[in-house]
Each structure stands twice: as structure tokens, then as C-alpha cells.
Amino acid sequence: xxxxxxxxxxxxxxxxxxxxxxxxxxxxxxxxxxxxxxxxxxxxxxxxxxxxxxxxxxxxxxxxxxxxxxxxxxxxxxxxxxxxxxxxxxxxxxxxxxxxxxxxxxxxxxxxxxxxxxxxxxxxxxxxxxxxxxxxxxxxxxxxxxxxxxx
Amino acid sequence: xxxxxxxxxxxxxxxxxxxxxxxxxxxxxxxxxxxxxxxxxxxxxxxxxxxxxxxxxxxxxxxxxxxxxxxxxxxxxxxxxxxxxxxxxxxxxxxxxxxxxxxxxxxxxxxxxxxxxxxxxxxxxxxxxxxxxxxxxxxxxxxxxxxxxxxxxxxxxxxxxxxxxxxxxxxxxxxxxxxxxxxxxxxxxxxxxxxxxxxxxxxxxxxxxxxxxxxxxxxxxxxxxxxxxxxxxxxxxxxxxxxxxxxxxxxxxxxxxxxxxxxxxxxxxxxxxxxxxxxxxxxxxxxxxxxxxxxxxxxxxxxxxxxxxxxxxxxxxxxxxxxxxxxxxxxxxxxxxxxxxxxxxxxxxxxxxxxxxxxxxxxxxxxxxxxxxxxxxxxxxxxxxxxxxxxxxxxxxxxxxxxxxxxxxxxxxxxxxxxxxxxxxxxxxxxxxxxxxxxxxxxxxxxxxxxxxxxxxxxxxxxxxxxxxxxxxxxxxxxxxxxxxxxxxxxxxxxxxxxxxxxxxxxxxxxxxxxxxxxxxxxxxxxxxxxxxxxxxxxxxxxxxxxxxxxxxxxxxxxxxxxxxxxxxxxxxxxxxxxxxxxxxxxxxxxxxxxxxxxxxxxxxxxxxxxxxxxxxxxxxxxxxxxxxxxxxxxxxxxxxxxxxxxxxxxxxxxxxxxxxxxxxxxxxxxxxxxxxxxxxxxxxxxxxxxxxxxxxxxxxxxxxxxxxxxxxxxxxxxxxxxxxxxxxxxxxxxxxxxxxxxxxxxxxxxxxxxxxxxxxxxxxxxxxxxxxxxxxxxxxxxxxxxxxxxxxxxxxxxxxxxxxx
Numbered sequence: 001x002x003x004x005x006x007x008x009x010x011x012x013x014x015x016x017x018x019x020x021x022x023x024x025x026x027x028x029x030x031x032x033x034x035x036x037x038x039x040x041x042x043x044x045x046x047x048x049x050x051x052x053x054x055x056x057x058x059x060x061x062x063x064x065x066x067x068x069x070x071x072x073x074x075x076x077x078x079x080x081x082x083x084x085x086x087x088x089x090x091x092x093x094x095x096x097x098x099x100x101x102x103x104x105x106x107x108x109x110x111x112x113x114x115x116x117x118x119x120x121x122x123x124x125x126x127x128x129x130x131x132x133x134x135x136x137x138x139x140x141x142x143x144x145x146x147x148x149x150x151x
Numbered sequence: 152x153x154x155x156x157x158x159x160x161x162x163x164x165x166x167x168x169x170x171x172x173x174x175x176x177x178x179x180x181x182x183x184x185x186x187x188x189x190x191x192x193x194x195x196x197x198x199x200x201x202x203x204x205x206x207x208x209x210x211x212x213x214x215x216x217x218x219x220x221x222x223x224x225x226x227x228x229x230x231x232x233x234x235x236x237x238x239x240x241x242x243x244x245x246x247x248x249x250x251x252x253x254x255x256x257x258x259x260x261x262x263x264x265x266x267x268x269x270x271x272x273x274x275x276x277x278x279x280x281x282x283x284x285x286x287x288x289x290x291x292x293x294x295x296x297x298x299x300x301x302x303x304x305x306x307x308x309x310x311x312x313x314x315x316x317x318x319x320x321x322x323x324x325x326x327x328x329x330x331x332x333x334x335x336x337x338x339x340x341x342x343x344x345x346x347x348x349x350x351x352x353x354x355x356x357x358x359x360x361x362x363x364x365x366x367x368x369x370x371x372x373x374x375x376x377x378x379x380x381x382x383x384x385x386x387x388x389x390x391x392x393x394x395x396x397x398x399x400x401x402x403x404x405x406x407x408x409x410x411x412x413x414x415x416x417x418x419x420x421x422x423x424x425x426x427x428x429x430x431x432x433x434x435x436x437x438x439x440x441x442x443x444x445x446x447x448x449x450x451x452x453x454x455x456x457x458x459x460x461x462x463x464x465x466x467x468x469x470x471x472x473x474x475x476x477x478x479x480x481x482x483x484x485x486x487x488x489x490x491x492x493x494x495x496x497x498x499x500x501x502x503x504x505x506x507x508x509x510x511x512x513x514x515x516x517x518x519x520x521x522x523x524x525x526x527x528x529x530x531x532x533x534x535x536x537x538x539x540x541x542x543x544x545x546x547x548x549x550x551x552x553x554x555x556x557x558x559x560x561x562x563x564x565x566x567x568x569x570x571x572x573x574x575x576x577x578x579x580x581x582x583x584x585x586x587x588x589x590x591x592x593x594x595x596x597x598x599x600x601x602x603x604x605x606x607x608x609x610x611x612x613x614x615x616x617x618x619x620x621x622x623x624x625x626x627x628x629x630x631x632x633x634x635x636x637x638x639x640x641x642x643x644x645x646x647x648x649x650x651x652x653x654x655x656x657x658x659x660x661x662x663x664x665x666x667x668x669x670x671x672x673x674x675x676x677x678x679x680x681x682x683x684x685x686x687x688x689x690x691x692x693x694x695x696x697x698x699x700x701x702x703x704x705x706x707x708x709x710x711x712x713x714x715x716x717x718x719x720x721x722x723x724x725x726x727x728x729x730x731x732x733x734x735x736x737x738x739x740x741x742x743x744x745x746x747x748x749x750x751x752x753x754x755x756x757x758x759x760x761x762x763x764x765x766x767x768x769x770x771x772x773x774x775x776x777x778x779x780x781x782x783x784x785x786x787x788x789x790x791x792x793x794x795x796x797x798x799x800x801x802x803x804x805x806x807x808x809x810x811x812x813x814x815x816x817x818x819x820x821x822x823x824x825x826x827x828x829x830x831x832x833x834x835x836x837x838x839x840x841x842x843x844x845x846x847x848x849x850x851x852x853x854x855x856x857x858x859x860x861x862x863x864x865x866x867x868x869x870x871x872x873x874x875x876x877x878x879x880x881x882x883x884x885x886x887x888x889x890x891x892x893x894x895x896x897x898x899x900x901x902x903x904x905x906x907x908x909x910x911x912x913x914x915x916x917x918x919x920x921x922x923x924x925x926x927x928x929x930x931x932x933x934x935x936x937x938x939x940x941x942x943x944x945x946x947x948x949x950x951x952x953x954x955x956x957x
Binding site for chain 2: 015017025030031032033034035036037038039041042044071072073076081085088089090092094095096097098099100101104119122123124126127128129130131132133134135136137138139140
């Protein structure tokens, strides 16, 4: 199977039952993609698949043959942080940090499609993922701050 | 002196790695030749294990070892309980002859990967003999139902009545008595990272190394050493980044299973729960039923409180009755109630073990009291805020000791409520509620207030056991200036999202005159390098009341040594020196200074330059115990927890009579956790903690059927609040520092979770006022609301109702 991960072409032979999340974490050592429920509800494993957010735990890696996958590592600059990541840090839009990579991937997708979302639109989009620590208040703030920073 | 770093809303050091996906969580660790563990779990709530045939599983290619309960019992000792049962019973790391809840592990497989291990589980044949299940704690309290442990002769682990003051006299003199029954469902804070462990056996040194996201390493180390029959010196336990805890992250049994498999295979083994395992078998807040009677005068003054409390422990042998003790300690909430009676049952059932969950016992206790206050206000036709204001312990009365012995140290409870009412614009919203109701909208306002203690005093277990084993509340820390002059600190309390790397750096920075970015705080915990106590861990809101003292104490020892070294080398008097910008300088003579790096060179390398008698090195450890912890007295009074924060929650909800859905339109919190060490962290804690309470109020419940099958074992049926369920919680604060903590701080992690279920319930009941609904249980699901409306006032509901499906 051949796919592009964070801009790098990867060619591997893998078991058909290997999930994309396990493939990313175990085979490619991209441990920024977290696994929280393995049944598609929590969204900790959210990655971009050809630019759209997807649950890596519900995808088999082989389904991604030919696709382009972007993980949190692919959204992080070599030096420093992205403006979205900076906003999460400035607003403390996280606590334990386990949901955070998935949240940031999700927010990245939102801002790519809707650069100036309202608070309601942010909540609507973020409701795809679960955070057990923040009550979402600071995450919503962070995404709104990032949107303003980009404008 | 420069403005202190403590108190500033500093962005978090650890957030920089976490937003980049560079955290290091348990499942990110992978030692070489690692094996992966899967566990076979009981499909029955209660069943005898007649036989286990694991031969086919062991023969599967890729499988390294299979461990059954019988083998586990032969290779380890039972897990020592915190609170022992009257007759000792053996609690092994795997079920041996009997499974006692759905999801209890009965065998474990170690294989080259998790998928292979799970394949092997399918090949294990267990011959079960199903037994009737005990699922009703009320029945258990009455002595009915099948026994989990026939050798105990009962499912009641603890039953006692504690009376403080003249309860009977107060009830006899009262103008009225409010009696009500409340029920609390099981729920859990469900940290997003599940629990897990890696164990490694070193045959050369006959020792074990564990990596785990266990949040209470001190206690776990003791259990591991005892169960594995290995001296504690040969066990190293370390915690990496922990993805949320909330009390749930503990299960020594899983570490023991990993240890036994590591020893047998000679390879490191890792077990990480999947979500279903976590929801069905890790830890759930104890549910139960509480009968409450409140004696009052006609003006609403509370005279006495009597509570009968049946707690459903599930199969909890580790810490039974813990919920009861904490409820007793918080039974008076913030009110002056002169006489209290508490009759408690702690009852085993064939369900998941109950245990610590954000606020342990307090959310239920607060729910019962604050629901009772709402009902009393309605009965007396007094505003619910006014009724509370008439009954609060005032700041002038503090320190105030409640009848069961809790010491309220500081705070101004009436001021907290008044500030919340103002923030919420209570009067305006009440007016708007009237007009909205006239327009047919079901709007309700709920108030709930709470006290929030911090730190656990284990001496309270003496109420149950009659003897003292562990006691008090303490933590240990280390501060060191490295040979290159950089500061490093470590703490025996592994954080799970509380930002300790930042706040500890703020504390140390103030003590040593450096910037927080010059202080490296160790990630997590490592028993080989971190100072620790049996009491060490991330629990019970204790950072503010013990950890701060440990850090301050260690930093001051290092500071004192820096001053002595500098005084010697600068030939100055210590009193003339100050710590500033990473150096010790003579006050007023900035050129006469020695940088930490230079002093460290003396301390570590040029040791002949030390003052006479001074020990080389620049490192100090300190363990701190909070002074409020006391032993139980002759009247069985004991502070089960220590320093008290407080909070007031106001909530506006709208009920949709068509769907039964409850929407929170506004939510205001004013809290007082004393001095806020980092307001950015504190506000996040209040938001998140309140969200947990909202989840418990509206969505979350572990539901078992009458045979003990768990009906809610995934996030598809055990519902967590999303960004659409939690409102933009508006937080205000008061700061009454505690005189009994080193920095004036109090606990903040649990405060939202304690009153929020009551605040939401009170609001929903207020919204449904005209239907005569009394909220007695949670969660308030749409189905529940719909049933209330359906049964009460079919014709009175409005047009939405007739459009909904019948």
C-alpha cells in the first residue's frame, strides 16, 4: 500500500485489519494521533484524509491507499507552533492534552473552510470531538482567537 | 522585590508540547521486545468459574503466555484493601473461582500485538455456572439477595449510625420537617486516555519496573510490593504524561497481571484498556439512595439533619465506605446545622467497583442537600437564595467546626452567593422568567452552592475500622540547582492535566528569584528519582494544601544554602544578601554578586570552597503535612478532608415540551479557592469540573439491567457532554486565602462537579414548577422529562406536544 503522510510518500505491506490509527502510531511512530475510544465517538484520533477530517480509528489503513493523510505532526511547524496551536496555548484550550491533537486537526479543518466562524459555528464543529477536561469553553475561545489572528 | 510569579495567569509550559502532539503518554511508550496484553472478561454479573481451558490460546502463534486466575493466585498475594472487611476476603488480581461483575478479568494473554492477544482470547474456553446477581443495594442493605462473598455472610460492608448533637430534640422542637428520597446514578468522569501499564521484570536484580498512568503511585507501590512479595526498594514505578484522571485512573490489579506476565515471559508487557473495558470495569462513582429529613423553624432556620444513605459499592473491596465518609464530612454543606445524624450502609453488588470520581460522594451529598433547600424554599415560599443566606456559616464564625468535625477555615459564603446572583443578573432573569412563562416557555432557574474541601485525612477511616493505619495529608518535593546553574524540581504528585510543571515553576521562581522558564519541573513521577510518600499522588484536590508546602519547603532549603554559600564567598552577612535574577547579590551593591552557576560550581566541583561543615551539593527535599488533619476524637468527630473552598452556581434552563430536551441558556459560577496560583489553570478547572456536573445532571448514567448486564458500555450509549451541551460558563471569583496553606490556596478541581448536578436539577424542577414535578434522580434525560409531562398534564403542554410522535 502506498499513501502520503504529512507530505511524505510511504509504501508498506500491512495486515488488512490494521487500523489507520495503529498504522500511524505503531508503524510510523506518529504518536501525536491519540486513541480514546476506538469506536468513532471521541475524535481523539482525528486526522485529515485528503483534506477532510476523519476518524483514524474507524479507517483501515488499507482503505487509505493512494490518499493523503495529515496528522498533528504535519500541522506543526519544524520550529515553534502554528498560530492555531499558539492560540490553544494562549487560551489554555486544553488540560491533559490527550484530546488536543484531534481538536486542533478539527479546528484546522473548520478554519480552512470557514475562516471567520461564529461561536455557535465553532461549537457545532467541535461537537464532533470529546474533551473531558476543559468543558470546551477555553477551546472555543482558542479557535475564535486563531480565527481573528488569521483575519 | 519584583511582583511574584504566583498569581499570574501564565500560559502553561506543558501546553507547548501537548498542542504539538509531543506529549508522552503511556501508550506512546514502547520498550524493545514488548508484548501486548488482552484480558478475557466475564460476560456474567455473577458466575462460578468451573473450568478454564487455555491450551488452544497458548498454542496460537504469536502468543507468549496465558495467565488464568488460578495461576495469578498462585503467583501473587491478594490486593490489600484500604479499608479491610470484617472477615478478610481474598481479592486477587484476576477472578479465581468466581466472577462478580460483567467485565471482571478472568484470564490474560500476552502476545506480539494486541490483535493476536485478542484472537487468543477467543480460543479460551471457560465453563461458567451462572449465579443469581445482586444488583440492588437497597435489597442488600436489608440483608436480601445473593452473596458476593459467602464467607462474609452479608453484602453489607459497613453499617453504622453516627449522631452528633441533639438530633431527636431538634426534630421534636421543629416547626416543620422536610422529608425526601433522592437517588444518584452511577457515572464517571471517563478520562479520555484510558488506564494502562507497562511492566518489566529484571531477573538480574529480581526487581520490577512499571510505567503507568496510575494517579496514586505511593499507595500502588505498597500494594505491588505486598502482592508480588518484593521489597519496595526493588520496584520502580514511573508515570509519564497522564491523559486525565479525575480519580478514575487506578487499578493495581492490572499492574499485577502485567507483572506476572512480564516475569513469566521475561519480556516487557503492556496493557491498555479499550474504552469498553474502561467504562465497564475501571471505576464508577458510587450510586445510591439517600433518605433525608431536615428539621427547620418556620423562618427557614435549619435545626437538624438526618440522613439514611445506602451506597452501592459494586465489587469494591479496595476502598469500601469511602463515599460514605466523604459524604459525612460534607453533610452540612455551607450551612449551620447544629445536629446531624448519619446512618450509612456500604453495600456490595455485582457491578463495576465504585471508587474515586471527581468529588467522591460530595456531588451526591450536595445534590441531596441543595435539592432539599430548593424544596424547602418552595414550601416556605421564600426565595431559594434568601433561604440559603439565612443559614450559611458566616465568615465571623470561622474557623467553624461542623458537628461531624469538618473545619471550615475561611471564606464568605453569603458573599459568594451574592456575587453569583449579581453576575447571573438573578433579579432580571427572574422577571424575564415570568414573562417567558406567560408566553408558554418552560424556563427555570436553579441555584446550588457548595463547600469544596481539599486533601484527605485518612485518619477518618478509623470511624469504620476502629483503629488508625494511615492518617493525615502530605506530599514530598525536591528542588535542585544543577551544576550548570539551572533549577530543577520534582513532586510526588503526578499531574493529569493540572499544569504542575508551570505552577510549581512559578512557586520555585518566587522562592529563588528566577523566572519560571528557568525552572524545569519533572514530567510525571518516578519513584527512583522523585521524593514520595505512601500518601503521594494526584487525588483529593490536595495540590493546594500539601504539594505547595512541599515545594516551598524544598525551595527554601535550597535558598538558605545559596545564601550561606554566597555569604561565605562574598564575605558578607546573610542578612545583607538577596536572591535576584538567578544570582545572590549584596543588597544595594549589584556588582557584588554570584550567579547560581558560580555557586553551583562551588557546591558540586570546588567543594573546598564551601563554608566549614557545609555539605556539598545544592539539592533539598521536603515533605509537608497540612496542620488541619487531626485524629478522630472520642465523639467520633474527625476532619475527613481539610481546607475548604466554596462556590455558588446559578443556572437558567429551558425545557422543550416537545422533545423533553433541556437546554442550558446561561450558567454563572462564582467560586472562592483562596489565593489563585495561576488563574488560567483555575478557570479551566472550574469550567471542566462544572461540565462534569452538567454531564451527570443531564446525560451520564451507567445502567445495569436486573441481571447485572451493563447497558451503557460505549460512548454511543454512555453519553458525554459535547461542545453543544456545555454552555459558555461564566466564572467570577472571590479570594479569601486560607490561613492553613503555605500560599493561601485552596482546592479547585472538584468545586464545579459538586454543586452543578443540583444547580441543573433545581433549574429543571423550577421550569416544570407548574407540573408539580419533583426531581429525585439524575440524569434528567429527555425521556424522563417526557414521562413527567406525559403523566402530569397531557393537555397543558402546548402545541409542540401534539406534534410529537405518540
